[in-house]
Amino acid sequence: MYSFGSILKNLRTSKKLSIDQLVKQINEKYNMKISKSMISRYENDEAEPKMNMVRIFADFFDASPEYIMGLEESDKKSVSKNSKAIETIAAHLDEKNITDEKMKNIIKYIDFIFQDED
Known part of the structure; x- marks a missing residue:
């Protein structure tokens, strides 16, 4: 709740x-x-x-x-803060049939990689 x-x-x-x-x-x-x-x-x-x-x-x-x-x-603003970077990544993966769920997982992975830098 x-x-x-x-x-x-x-x-x-x-x-x-x-x-x-x-x-x-x-x-x-x-x-x-x-x-x-x-x-x-x-x-x-x-x-x-x-x-x-x-x-x-x-x-x-x-x-x-x-x-x-x-x-x-x-609690991370990374999705909105990095939306330009995400669009760029998505453009490179365009032919790979990236679903919304897969994109969320990609974003989570990127956040995981950089979590110690915050």
Whole structure:
């Protein structure tokens, strides 16, 4: 089941940030005035963020808004970020009958290869 709070907390802890650190960095980077209590309310699923906050969290954590909203499983923006490269790869494989499922697997493999570089 989707939980914005658990996604946000997982993203925050994966970056080894405390709530205080997250608040400070977001407020500085985006000229915001979000409070520690608001982050806590989000993480405890006591409040849902507005779309502008979803975009800010997505940008801050380098994740897609769709992931933050629980609409996709991967937190990587690599598909949209690298769409030109993917189009190029697809063009080279055009005659190979690449299905959408095969392309997803190719993208997952590429992400796997470069996962230690993030």
